[in-house]
Amino acid sequence: MSGGEGQESPAIAVAANAADELYRVRDTYFPQDPAEKISRLQALADAALSIVDSVPPEQRKSPLQRAVYEFLRGKILDVFPDYHKEAEDHLSKAVKLNPSLADAWLCLGNCIWKKGDLPSARNCFSLALSKGANKKILSQLSMLERKMAQGTEDQAQLVEESIKHAKEAVMLDIKDGNSWYNLGNACLTSFFVTGAWDHNKLRQSLKAYQNAEKDETMKSNPDLYFNCATANKYLENYERALHGFESAALKDPSLNAHEEVQKIINLLDKIESSMKGQVRAKRLASLVSSLGEVKLKMHRKATINILVEGLNKAVAMVGKVLIFIKHDNIAPLYYLACDLDQTFFILSVYGLHSDAIKEGDRVTLLEPYKRLIDFSWNGKHYQFKSIRVDFMEQILVNEKAPAPHHAVRAYIHAQHKP
Known part of the structure; x- marks a missing residue:
C-alpha cells in the first residue's frame, strides 16, 4: 500500500485483501441482471467492513495506522457506482492523517468524481502525484481529463493532456495492461473530439489495446473488447469489429455490444x-x-x-x-x-x-x-x-x-x- 509505515499488521493485511477481492469482483463479474451484481457487492462489502472493524484497537492507534483503517473503510464503501458521503468522509480523514497515502488520494478522487465535482477530483489526483509518480493515479487523471473535455471549448487541449498523462503511466510500467488500455481510450477519444478524423489516432488506439490484451488481468475487461471493436469499426475492419463486439457482449451483457453487432450487419x-x-x-x-x-x-x-x-x-x-x-x-x-x-x-x-x-x-x-x-x-x-x-x-x-x-x-x- 503506497505511503504505508513499515510492515502491515496481519489483521490489516487480511482487511486489505478483502477490499481487493471486493474490487476484483466489481471489475470482473457481469451477470445478466445488474441488480445481482449490486447484491453480491453489498454482501462482500458488509463482510469486508466486518474484517476491517475486527482490527484490534491497539493496531490502529498511530496516525499512520489510523489512516490505513480509514482508507480501507472508505475504499470498501466506495465500491458501488453511486456516490456515498460516508466513503468520502473516511477517505478525507485518511489523507489528512497520512498525506503520502497515494491509494487513499486515488480513492478520494474517484469518490468525489462520482459526486460530480470534477475540479476537486482532479485536485486530489494532482496532489497525489506531487508526492511521486503513480501509474494508477496518472491513468485516472487521464480519464478524468477526457470527462472534463466533453462539451468544453478547449476539449482538444484537454484530450491532449489526457494522452500525455496516459503515456506517462505506460512509461512507468510498460507491462501494465490497464495503462495501455487507458492510452487506447485517450487516442480513441482524440479521433472524435478533435474533429480531425485522423485515423492514425485509431491505429494508435488499436496498438495500445493490443498491448493491453497481453496482460492476463485485462482479459476479463469487457470495455477493452468494446473499445477495441469501436476502433476497428471506424477503421472499417468490419470482421474484427464484429468479433470484438461479440466478445464484449459475452463478458458483459449489460453493454450495448449486441446492438453494435446488429448495426454493422x-x-x-x-x-x-x-x-x-x-x-x-x-x-x-x-x-x-x-x-x-x-x-x-x-x-x-x-x-x-x-x-x-x-x-x-x-x-x-x-x-x-x-x-x-x-x-x-x-x-x-x-x-x-x-x-x-x-x-x-x-x-x-x-x-x-x-x-x-x-x-x-x-x-x-x-x-x-x-x-x-x-x-x-x-x-x-x-x-x-x-x-x-x-x-x-x-x-x-x-x-x-x-x-x-x-x-x-x-x-x-x-x-x-x-
Whole structure:
C-alpha cells in the first residue's frame, strides 16, 4: 500500500485483501441482471467492513495506522457506482492523517468524481502525484481529463493532456495492461473530439489495446473488447469489429455490444443491397459520361481498379454518387458510387454533413484510401471495394471544395464505467 509505515499488521493485511477481492469482483463479474451484481457487492462489502472493524484497537492507534483503517473503510464503501458521503468522509480523514497515502488520494478522487465535482477530483489526483509518480493515479487523471473535455471549448487541449498523462503511466510500467488500455481510450477519444478524423489516432488506439490484451488481468475487461471493436469499426475492419463486439457482449451483457453487432450487419446488408440494385448499363454509361470532363491540375487521374490498397499519393479518382446509404451510426456517411470504368464502389466520408454530397454529384477523391472488403459472417459473404475520405481537403464535390458550414464533429467517447 503506497505511503504505508513499515510492515502491515496481519489483521490489516487480511482487511486489505478483502477490499481487493471486493474490487476484483466489481471489475470482473457481469451477470445478466445488474441488480445481482449490486447484491453480491453489498454482501462482500458488509463482510469486508466486518474484517476491517475486527482490527484490534491497539493496531490502529498511530496516525499512520489510523489512516490505513480509514482508507480501507472508505475504499470498501466506495465500491458501488453511486456516490456515498460516508466513503468520502473516511477517505478525507485518511489523507489528512497520512498525506503520502497515494491509494487513499486515488480513492478520494474517484469518490468525489462520482459526486460530480470534477475540479476537486482532479485536485486530489494532482496532489497525489506531487508526492511521486503513480501509474494508477496518472491513468485516472487521464480519464478524468477526457470527462472534463466533453462539451468544453478547449476539449482538444484537454484530450491532449489526457494522452500525455496516459503515456506517462505506460512509461512507468510498460507491462501494465490497464495503462495501455487507458492510452487506447485517450487516442480513441482524440479521433472524435478533435474533429480531425485522423485515423492514425485509431491505429494508435488499436496498438495500445493490443498491448493491453497481453496482460492476463485485462482479459476479463469487457470495455477493452468494446473499445477495441469501436476502433476497428471506424477503421472499417468490419470482421474484427464484429468479433470484438461479440466478445464484449459475452463478458458483459449489460453493454450495448449486441446492438453494435446488429448495426454493422444492417450496414453491410444495406451496402450489399445497394450493390445488387445496380443501375442498368445504358443509364450508367450516361451517368458517368460527364466524369471524363473533369480536369485535374496536380494529380494523375485513376480508376478504382488501378489503385493500390491503402493510400494512393499524387493520384485522384473521379466518381459519380448514385445512392446515399442510410444507417444507424453518426459517422461516416456512406454512398454507392461508380468510376469512369463503371466500376461500383462504396464511398465512406468522415467530417462532412450529409447535405454536402447528394445523389447525382460528381466527386473528385484526392489521394484516395482504398480498401477491399471480403469476409463471411454467419454464413453470409460480403465483398466490395471501398474508398475512405477522412478530411474535407480530400474531396471536391462538383469540382468545388465543400463549404465550411458542411464540416461536422461527432461527440463519441470511449466506453468506461468508473
